[in-house]
Each structure stands twice: as C-alpha cells, then as structure tokens.
Amino acid sequence: MPGAPTIREALDAAQQATDRIEARVLLREVLNQSDAYLLAHGEDTLTAEQAQQYVALVVRRVAGEPVAYLTGRREFFGREFVVNPAVLIPRPETELLVELALQRVPAGAPAHVLDLGAGSGCIGITIAAERPQARVTLVDASEAALEIARANAAQWAPGNTRLLHSDWFSAVAAEQYDLIVANPPYVAEEDMHLQQGDLRFEPRTALAAGADGLNDLRRIIAQAPRHLRAGGGLLLEHGYDQAAACAQLLAAAGFKDVFNARDLAGVPRVSGGHLRG
Ligand SMILES: C[S@@+](CC[C@H](N)C(=O)[O-])C[C@H]1O[C@@H](n2cnc3c(N)ncnc32)[C@H](O)[C@@H]1O
Structure with a gap:
C-alpha cells in the first residue's frame, strides 16, 4: 500500500476531481497553512490523518457541498x-x-x-x-x-x-x-x-x-x-x-x-x- 502523499501529489490528485483553486483552499484548511507554504513545501509528506482528512473534504466537494461550508468561513x-x-x-x-x-x-x-x-x-x-x-x-x-x-x-x-x-x-x-x-x-x-x-x-x-x-x-x-x-x-x-x-x-x-x-x-x-x- 503506498504511503501518504506529498503536498504536491495530494494537490495533483485532487485537481483531477475538483477545481485547482478549491483543491488548494481545502488543503490549506487541513494543514492550517497559507498558499505560500503549500508552494514552498510541495515535497513535504502529509501525515496519514491529514491525507485522510483531505480526501474526505475533496469527496464532499465533488459531491457538491459548498466550499464555504467545508471551511466554515466566507x-x-x-x-x-x-x-x-x-x-x-x-x-x-x-x-x-x-x-x-x-x-x-x-x-x-x-x-x-x-x-x-x-x-x-x-x-x-x-x-x-x-x-x-x-x-x-x-x-x-x-x-x-x-x-x-x-x-x-x-x-x-x-x-x-x-x-x-x-x-x-x-x-x-x-x-x-x-x-x-x-x-x-x-x-x-x-x-x-x-x-x-x-x-x-x-x-x-x-x-x-x-x-x-x-x-x-x-x-x-x-x-x-x-x-x-x-x-x-x-x-x-x-x-x-x-x-x-x-x-x-x-x-x-x-x-x-x-x-x-x-x-x-x-x-x-x-x-x-x-x-x-
Ligand atoms: C437570503 S437569507 C439572507 C441572509 C443574510 N442577510 C445574507 O445576506 O447573507 C434570508 C434570511 O431570512 C431569514 N428569514 C426567513 N423568513 C424569515 C422571517 N419570517 N422572519 C425573519 N427572518 C426570516 C432566513 O432564516 C435567512 O437567514
């Protein structure tokens, strides 16, 4: 079974399913980090828990849930x-x-x-x-x-x-x-x-x-x-x-x-x- 993905891999995978910007917004939410951090730390590996949380959010987004309800903010x-x-x-x-x-x-x-x-x-x-x-x-x-x-x-x-x-x-x-x-x-x-x-x-x-x-x-x-x-x-x-x-x-x-x-x-x-x- 493959290990947890890097930030870049997680974003690449999510972008197959949802909008590019939304994929970043949701990953920022999971990591509680900025866009700049995602860019600078593309090769960092997510923990298994972070990867799971991210997949869950992306799945909900793909099912149509508004981004604002997923992040709790607008x-x-x-x-x-x-x-x-x-x-x-x-x-x-x-x-x-x-x-x-x-x-x-x-x-x-x-x-x-x-x-x-x-x-x-x-x-x-x-x-x-x-x-x-x-x-x-x-x-x-x-x-x-x-x-x-x-x-x-x-x-x-x-x-x-x-x-x-x-x-x-x-x-x-x-x-x-x-x-x-x-x-x-x-x-x-x-x-x-x-x-x-x-x-x-x-x-x-x-x-x-x-x-x-x-x-x-x-x-x-x-x-x-x-x-x-x-x-x-x-x-x-x-x-x-x-x-x-x-x-x-x-x-x-x-x-x-x-x-x-x-x-x-x-x-x-x-x-x-x-x-x-
Ligand atoms: C279109 S939303 C507007 C929410 C917010 N003002 C905005 O602009 O994002 C309409 C709001 O009116 C409330 N509402 C509906 N019927 C109402 C009523 N009879 N008396 C008071 N508020 C009501 C709803 O609960 C909802 O929060």
Whole structure:
C-alpha cells in the first residue's frame, strides 16, 4: 500500500476531481497553512490523518457541498464571517446593499438600523463595524442562524449590535428605525435553481418565498413604514427580475424616490426608497 502523499501529489490528485483553486483552499484548511507554504513545501509528506482528512473534504466537494461550508468561513466586505449550513453563504453581490446602506448612515452620527433576516449577520454586522456610532438590530426567524450571527457579531461589532429571534418585525413591533435593510428569501418555490449548485445545500427557509418569490418582500415592504422614522429609508435585495414588482410595492406603501441599483454584473439587485421627511 503506498504511503501518504506529498503536498504536491495530494494537490495533483485532487485537481483531477475538483477545481485547482478549491483543491488548494481545502488543503490549506487541513494543514492550517497559507498558499505560500503549500508552494514552498510541495515535497513535504502529509501525515496519514491529514491525507485522510483531505480526501474526505475533496469527496464532499465533488459531491457538491459548498466550499464555504467545508471551511466554515466566507469573506464579505473585507471581513471573514463564520458560516455553517444553517445560514446562507454571503454573496459578493450583497456588498452593493451594504454600500448603499453606508451612504445613508453618516459616519460619526448616531443612527438606528434594522437588518431583517440576518443569516450570518454579514449585512448588519458590516454596517455596525463600519459605523461604530450606529446601533444595529439584526433579526432572524432561525435560532440556528442567530447562533452563527452572534459569533460573528462578537468578532466584528460586539458593542453596537443586538440580535433577536423574530418573524420579520414581530420582536421589534414598537420600534422605529432610520434605516431598514433586508436580503430576504426571494426565489420562487418551483425555481429549478434551488436544485442546482450551492443552493441545494443552503437552508430552504433562506431562499424560497412563495410561488413568485415575492412573499417576504411583500410583507416587509407593507410593514416597513410603521417601523421607520419620518425620512427613514428601506433597502432591499431582490432577484434579477423583481425590480419592477418591488418598485410598485414600494410606491404603493408610500415610499418616495423609489430607485433600483444594479450590481457589478449589471443585474438589477437592490431597490429602495424613503418616507417623507
Ligand atoms: C437570503 S437569507 C439572507 C441572509 C443574510 N442577510 C445574507 O445576506 O447573507 C434570508 C434570511 O431570512 C431569514 N428569514 C426567513 N423568513 C424569515 C422571517 N419570517 N422572519 C425573519 N427572518 C426570516 C432566513 O432564516 C435567512 O437567514
């Protein structure tokens, strides 16, 4: 029986089965080492345990498990967030929602912000970390997701975040905010993408929202005005084909200056508006 492989042999073998970069990411994870280390130590031999761990990770990746769930981490807006299968994996396109929120939350001035559907907490925690004067409340209907968000909040913004178990606004019924942000579930129940790629492994409750994917957006937009101060704003991430529906819902709920912003891929991604000041 052959001995344990060298780093180079292990990478070569893994690259037959999976993407080259992912093969390195997973080996870095097993060895707790950098890319530079892998390059410089190609002829070092793995221990039998490391080789076994690596094979197990590669097999899971080949079966489709997202890399972020295998490593337990994903970078968002320059910070590393802990993730597990209880939370959606933070997406690069969601950074647009954070950028738009930061434009509306002045640095150095107090503001109350609500993040609906916190998941890993990547949106609300990033706003809190970038705007230490703001107080950010994050809510989620999933206790398992809140556990992860709490760990991330403790890491990045322990002083100005609050996490609550809530069905959208239920736990903050009496409160009003300067800005409400949300990346709610917005995929149609029958959308075939739910059966493809990473989405197969992510929580269904984080993704699907009724026959047209708009169930949660409708609820949030209809209830938001009661929870905003005069002049307060609402920012929502949504699907590529939901901008027109969101614009209608926002106008019907009384929002002014309704707009849509496109992500870096040119896809209509965030809609919003504000109440009369
Ligand atoms: C698309 S994920 C967004 C997670 C995170 N904000 C992000 O951008 O990566 C939607 C989140 O909404 C939560 N959610 C779904 N229904 C909810 C409800 N009725 N009330 C509160 N949160 C809900 C899910 O548990 C999930 O964490």
